[in-house]
Amino acid sequence: MSVGIPMFLAVSAILFTIGLIGVLLRRSPLTILLSLEIMLNSVNLTLVAFSRQVGGSDGQVFALVVMGIAAAEVVVGLGLVVAMTRRSMVLDTDELRTLNG
Amino acid sequence: MDLVVFFVASVCAIASAIAVVAQKNPFVSALALLANLASLAALMLLLEAQFVAAAQIIVYAGAVMVMFLFVIAYVGPRGEIGPGVRKPWLVALSVFAALLIAVEVVVVVMGASLGTVVTVDASYGSPAAIGEALVTDYLLAFEVVSVILFMAAVAGVVFGAGGRPVRLSADQVLAKEGESAVERRREASRAALEAARDSTTGESAR
Numbered sequence: 043m044s045v046g047i048p049m050f051l052a053v054s055a056i057l058f059t060i061g062l063i064g065v066l067l068r069r070s071p072l073t074i075l076l077s078l079e080i081m082l083n084s085v086n087l088t089l090v091a092f093s094r095q096v097g098g099s100d101g102q103v104f105a106l107v108v109m110g111i112a113a114a115e116v117v118v119g120l121g122l123v124v125a126m127t128r129r130s131m132v133l134d135t136d137e138l139r140t141l142n143g
Numbered sequence: 144m145d146l147v148v149f150f151v152a153s154v155c156a157i158a159s160a161i162a163v164v165a166q167k168n169p170f171v172s173a174l175a176l177l178a179n180l181a182s183l184a185a186l187m188l189l190l191e192a193q194f195v196a197a198a199q200i201i202v203y204a205g206a207v208m209v210m211f212l213f214v215i216a217y218v219g220p221r222g223e224i225g226p227g228v229r230k231p232w233l234v235a236l237s238v239f240a241a242l243l244i245a246v247e248v249v250v251v252v253m254g255a256s257l258g259t260v261v262t263v264d265a266s267y268g269s270p271a272a273i274g275e276a277l278v279t280d281y282l283l284a285f286e287v288v289s290v291i292l293f294m295a296a297v298a299g300v301v302f303g304a305g306g307r308p309v310r311l312s313a314d315q316v317l318a319k320e321g322e323s324a325v326e327r328r329r330e331a332s333r334a335a336l337e338a339a340r341d342s343t344t345g346e347s348a349r
Contacts, residue, residue, distance in 0.1 A: 044144075044145045046260075048252045048255070049149065049153075050186060050189075051252040052248075053153040053156065053157070055248035055252065056157055056245060057157065057160050058245070059241045059245035060157070060163075061160065061164070062244065063164060063238055064163065067164075067229070067234060068164065068224075070223070072172075072214070072218065073166075076173060076176050077164055079176060079203075079207075080160050080164075080176065083179070083183050083199075084183075086183070086195075086199070087186060087187065090190050090192045090195055091190055093192065094263075095257055095261070096261065097261035097262075097263050097267070099273055099276045100276065100280075102192050102194065102268060102273055103273060103277055103281050103284075106195060106198060106277070109199070110288040110292060113202065113206070113207055113292065114291050115295075116207050116211070117299040118295055118299065118302070120214045120299070121301075124214060124217060124302065125302045127218050127221065133218065133224065134224055
């Protein structure tokens with residue numbers, strides 16, 4: 043293999059940072075969920091890369107479990123967005139400050 | 144050859160990730176995320192993880208993204224919210240903290256001596272190998288994921304279908320959005336009524 047494992051890890055770190063910036067700066071809950079997906083997937087790439095380094099299938103199983111949890115998280119997040127839309131609430135995380143003391 | 148595929152896939156992945164974060168329209172963001180997932184699957188294929196790459200395409204691109212697109216279509220233009228006005232020092236602090244993590248990880252990873260990469264045989268990353276690991280060593284995690292997915296499905300139904308949709312009365316709209324909004328809604332309903340009447344008369348004439 044001509045491409046080193048550290049190169050994959052660097053790409054994964056850059057993707058994680060982009061997703062993190064999206065989660066921190068965007069206000070639309072839909073875009074925040076999409077940025078969260080980028081973060082989860084970059085970590086999946088890290089797990090697969092380390093799995094290749096060691097040569098076992100443990101990291102890949104871990105990545106599959108992360109995929110399942112990400113699907114569950116998306117269902118709950120999108121369910122909240124739909125509930126907010128049905129109740130005619132504003133889809134803006136800066137406006138949703140009822141719990142802000 | 145590997146190097147070319149790696150660079151094309153990683154540049155695509157990073158560019159589409161930036162597009163996801165920067166786009167105002169969530170529909171375009173979702174399509175950019177689709178490109179991001181495909182490039183990541185290519186990177187996983189380079190790491191000889193065929194089954195995870197296939198699952199990535201089937202589970203994410205096939206199932207999760209379809210759900211995303213349905214909800215984005217349901218929400219409609221209300222989902223289009225730009226970055227908005229934030230305190231500049233808050234934005235700078237967020238970007239600085241995120242970049243700090245990236246620099247830290249890249250420096251550590253590039254400087255670390257990970258040792259030589261082991262050579263693997265053809266069965267590495269095949270569905271048979273992954274499936275065997277899932278139902279022997281990681282049976283508990285496998286079962287727990289299925290329970291969590293079931294709970295998420297129940298939660299999705301409760302959030303999405305529970306309760307009645309709240310329709311604002313004219314007074315509430317007035318209090319919330321001002322006089323012009325009420326006028327606009329009245330205008331829109333009148334136009335819809337006209338259109339309905341036009342279409343019915345057109346059909347009876349035919």
